[in-house]
Amino acid sequence: MASRAALWFLWLLSLCLTTEILASENDSYSWSNILQLLEAQCVAKRGDEDLEKGKELTHGNYCESWRFNVELHNIKDFNSIPDECASSVGKYMSSSQYKSDVRRVADETSRFLTNSFRLAGDSRDAWVFDVDDTLISTVPFYKKHHFGDIVDCRSDPLDRASLEKWMAKGKATVIDDMLSLFREINSKGLDIFIISWRPEHLRTATVDNLFKAGYHGWTKLILRCDEESYVDAQSYKSEQRKKLVEQGYRLWGIVGSQWSSLTGHSTAKRTFKLPNPMYYL
Structure with missing residues (x-):
């Protein structure tokens, strides 16, 4: 003093x-x-x-x-949220700020469509969506597990097996602004392809979950087969987009919550990243 x-x-x-x-x-x-x-x-x-x-x-x-x-993609390849940040991430993913951030992504995507998209009329204009934390939310699962806060004695360590077991129940909730965007894109005449890292054995559960959330009218749902289990997410998703381009599709945009959904080869004219600090694929 x-x-x-x-x-x-x-x-x-x-x-x-x-x-x-x-x-x-x-x-x-x-x-x-x-x-x-x-x-x-x-x-x-x-x-x-x-x-x-x-x-x-x-x-x-x-x-x-x-x-x-x-x-910003400065932090990559993390296996879990730092223990001391689990509560902070949980609060954000359950907050009005997260909803506002998602709405801004939807608004910017809609603005791009309005200003830049023109339907060619040859049935080759396409759009790509991811599934998890893009169309439907896994936040209920992570909330149940306290976002991986293993310091919390009530929380179990997270792993892919427990997540897929939860996915099989079809309990992922709709992301409202993404549903509105999906319907807008569908109404413009684009073919919608949904490319997900989910395994093929979850197809029925995924389709049912998407239907229940209000999604209808996509062209194809592409899921990971057993032979692709050892391929990293970015390579897998890039390869699926490459196949679409080889079929003559023009990829106007991609919306996803993971950088692996947006980067790599055969990307689109525009990509739109949704916030998701819960996991990295």
Whole structure:
């Protein structure tokens, strides 16, 4: 406390000296000029204090920075959410901010369609959607497991097997803004292809879940067969898009919550990324 008081005294002393020098050396300096100078120095001082305070908040901001960098694709190949961030991710995925972010993706996609899309009329205009956390949400599953917070004694470690067991029950919920976007794209005459990392044995459950959520009228649902189990998600999805292009389809856009759905070869004219910090494929 004594050292802080001494620093404040020295700072105030320097202000007084600065004021006297300005007033004596330059008559053009009015007191309003001097007051503006003092205000600027106060702002600078508060900025320094904020920076110091920021150092103290680094740990508190860590999870927000982690989630942000997942969306930027700076953080890749993570197997799970950091234990200390599970609660933060859960709050975001259940928040109005998440819903607002999804709506913005839908709005920007719709704007692109309005401004850039023209139907050729040869039945070769196409659009690609992913399934999980694009058309339907796995948030209920992750919420049940506390988003992988293994520090929480109520939570079980997450794995792909438990997720697929849950998928087989067809309990994924609709993402409302994506349903509206799906219907808009369908109404414009594009063929809709749904390319998912889900395994083929979940086809019936996936179709039933999509129907129950309100999705109808897609051209083809493409799921991963057994031989493709050892291929990474990006390569698998790229290969499926390549097959569509080889059949003469023009891919106008892709919507997905994973970078593996958007990157690789045979991509579309535009890609639209939905937020999803829960897992990485």
